[in-house]
Amino acid sequence: xxxxxxxxxxxxxxxxxxxxxxxxxxxxxxxxxxxxxxxxxxxxxxxxxxxxxxxxxxxxxxxxxxxxxxxxxxxxxxxxxxxxxxxxxxxxxxxxxxxxxxxxxxxxxxxxxxxxxxxxxxxxxxxxxxxxxxxxxxxxxxxxxxxxxxxxxxxxxxxxxxxxxxxxxxxxxxxxxxxxxxxxxxxxxxxxxxxxxxxxxxxxxxxxxxxxxxxxxxxxxxxxxxxxxxxxxxxxxxxxxxxxxxxxxxxxxxxxxxxxxxxxxxxxxxxxxxxxxxxxxxxxxxxx
Amino acid sequence: xxxxxxxxxxxxxxxxxxxxxxxxxxxxxxxxxxxxxxxxxxxxxxxxxxxxxxxxxxxxxxxxxxxxxxxxxxxxxxxxxxxxxxxxxxxxxxxxxxxxxxxxxxxxxxxxxxxxxxxxxxxxxxxxxxxxxxxxxxxxxxxxxxxxxxxxxxxxxxxxxxxxxxxxxxxxxxxxxxxxxxxxxxxxxxxxxxxxxxxxxxxxxxxxxxxxxxxxxxxxxxxxxxxxxxxxxxxxxxxxxxxxxxxxxxxxxxxxxxxxxxxxxxxxxxxxxxxxxxxxxxxxxxxxxxxxxxxxxxxxxxxxxxxxxxxxxxxxxxxxxxxxxxxxxxxxxxxxxxxxxxxxxxxxxxxxxxxxxxxxxxxxxxxx
Numbered sequence: 228x229x230x231x232x233x234x235x236x237x238x239x240x241x242x243x244x245x246x247x248x249x250x251x252x253x254x255x256x257x258x259x260x261x262x263x264x265x266x267x268x269x270x271x272x273x274x275x276x277x278x279x280x281x282x283x284x285x286x287x288x289x290x291x292x293x294x295x296x297x298x299x300x301x302x303x304x305x306x307x308x309x310x311x312x313x314x315x316x317x318x319x320x321x322x323x324x325x326x327x328x329x330x331x332x333x334x335x336x337x338x339x340x341x342x343x344x345x346x347x348x349x350x351x352x353x354x355x356x357x358x359x360x361x362x363x364x365x366x367x368x369x370x371x372x373x374x375x376x377x378x379x380x381x382x383x384x385x386x387x388x389x390x391x392x393x394x395x396x397x398x399x400x401x402x403x404x405x406x407x408x409x410x411x412x413x414x415x416x417x418x419x420x421x422x423x424x425x426x427x428x429x430x431x432x433x434x435x436x437x438x439x440x441x442x443x444x445x446x447x448x449x450x451x452x453x454x455x456x457x458x459x460x461x462x463x464x465x466x467x468x469x470x471x472x473x474x475x476x477x478x479x480x481x482x483x484x485x486x487x488x489x490x491x492x493x494x495x496x497x498x499x500x501x502x503x504x505x506x507x508x509x510x511x512x513x514x515x
Numbered sequence: 516x517x518x519x520x521x522x523x524x525x526x527x528x529x530x531x532x533x534x535x536x537x538x539x540x541x542x543x544x545x546x547x548x549x550x551x552x553x554x555x556x557x558x559x560x561x562x563x564x565x566x567x568x569x570x571x572x573x574x575x576x577x578x579x580x581x582x583x584x585x586x587x588x589x590x591x592x593x594x595x596x597x598x599x600x601x602x603x604x605x606x607x608x609x610x611x612x613x614x615x616x617x618x619x620x621x622x623x624x625x626x627x628x629x630x631x632x633x634x635x636x637x638x639x640x641x642x643x644x645x646x647x648x649x650x651x652x653x654x655x656x657x658x659x660x661x662x663x664x665x666x667x668x669x670x671x672x673x674x675x676x677x678x679x680x681x682x683x684x685x686x687x688x689x690x691x692x693x694x695x696x697x698x699x700x701x702x703x704x705x706x707x708x709x710x711x712x713x714x715x716x717x718x719x720x721x722x723x724x725x726x727x728x729x730x731x732x733x734x735x736x737x738x739x740x741x742x743x744x745x746x747x748x749x750x751x752x753x754x755x756x757x758x759x760x761x762x763x764x765x766x767x768x769x770x771x772x773x774x775x776x777x778x779x780x781x782x783x784x785x786x787x788x789x790x791x792x793x794x795x796x797x798x799x800x801x802x803x804x805x806x807x808x809x810x811x812x813x814x815x816x817x818x819x820x821x822x823x824x825x826x827x828x829x830x831x832x833x834x835x836x837x838x839x840x841x842x843x844x845x846x847x848x849x850x851x852x853x854x855x856x857x858x859x860x861x862x863x864x865x866x867x868x869x870x871x872x873x874x875x876x877x878x879x880x881x882x883x
Contacts, residue, residue, distance in 0.1 A: 327554070397868045401742035411571055412604035416669065430608035 263483035279484035296465040300447035303386040307394045307443050315398030334395050346456045349385055377459035385453035390446045394439040401435030437506045441497055448493050465489055522705040523673050524549045528577035530563050536698055537563040539729035550699050552716040554707045555726035561709045565675055569598045582672050597666030598675040605650045611661055612646030618669040636668040655683050656691055667702055676708045692718050713753050724751045727858050747878035750799035757847050759798040773774040777843025781819045795880035802836055803850040804874035807857055808867045818869040825864045
């Protein structure tokens, strides 16, 4: 009797997440998959087949854009890690009490503003008539206005800026859990700052590093706004391409196929990353 | 001044934190190959002192010498000392072998040489063949030995131990005390051990420093600290003692006559008679210094004899004791004789207590 009641409770608690998964994730994906495997042979005539997938591999623009998106995202992830790690280490290990809370909050404050507004902020800074360009001209360092927008570097800046919080938070959490006496023991046994970082801090922070990297990579890969606004028309971002298929070209079949490929390929890259760093998904996601 | 034979010497070592002096002009020498304990209640500054020796904190003033070389300004990774941390601080991301080999790797010792020396030191601490295991696969006592091995493999001049037995259960703690002492003898290295547990300090040490409020109250061999405490704090902190507040009513050479707050009289023999009539004193009397008897006849005339009522019997095997109340209402803790002659003692029984005047220690009351 009692076990029946506890079972009911278990299923009741499970219900919201199951509903969410089924209605919002699994069902749309099944629908998307159905659309992606239907080839248009005439007006309102469809055949089942993998023609849309073949189109991705057949058309260099598609897979090159994908490769470019993936490489840029990996680069953005690496940059975010390089920038985020010292910040997280400083917050977690070198400050305490109020300072720690304040610094953590300061990392968070920009994220209270919508991503669109933040990206426009960058545009104000980087555009031809923007703050940086004007300042450089005033200082006499350049003779005419400089356009800093609409290139890959601008996209990279935007991506790193957008996702750094998602790197800092898991890193602070894992670094916080590193006992200070382990670092002291490292010094006591003759370790140098770099060897302690390499042998003690980084192995301990590995789950946080990996989970931060996964989140940042996925966010960058799936980002639409930043590459379009900061990269301009030539940004060639894979999500932009999917958008074009759905909205401009009205080719839902190819759009769905591209969407599915994005999911599959990004999963493959994450899987590869986990294998290379010898971490498991449950280990990295379970801890943060 | 610095003795060649001393591995560690401190001179007027002082550490100030914001408006608070944690360590106050501490000076001591630790002879080579000895087991030196710093015993004190929590917050007495012993951890700060140890961290200064290890190099994690720098002293505000004073000098610290290891093997005659001043350590002021030397970072922890360049000091010939190793530390066993309170919670051992074994690296959980490494195997036991990598943990023990960590220090050697930092020194750039060759891989095969590291493997050989790691095996050798693990063998010496009685854990052969555990190199490949993870740290969480060991028991508390084994981890302890790995932590010591990790330090000893570097052959430090001084090994510092920061209450490493605190986290162990009682049985294991008793066992590790003996083991630590024998490890120290086997490695023939100077150990500096800090603890708040007086029995750990008494059992293991060659010398004990009793620390209170940033100062050393006394440095001496365990039996000196126990039997001849220099100050009231040492007498009260090391071992059990009955504390009686009294006033000097007469002085006769080395013999004092005291009147307790409850106006009972007692005679005490002191080494120096700097005390004068009318002065307030604290008398410390060890439970085992008091003899129990059922009649007053067999008792010596020199002794302080009083008739008491048993208020409770505390049975604790070999450490059993009785709490008695004397005529003046003082509660006195008396060790139960091991002969078993008082096994039938019950609360409410009348007994006589007696103690020799030279068994008690007498200290002037600290002036407020």
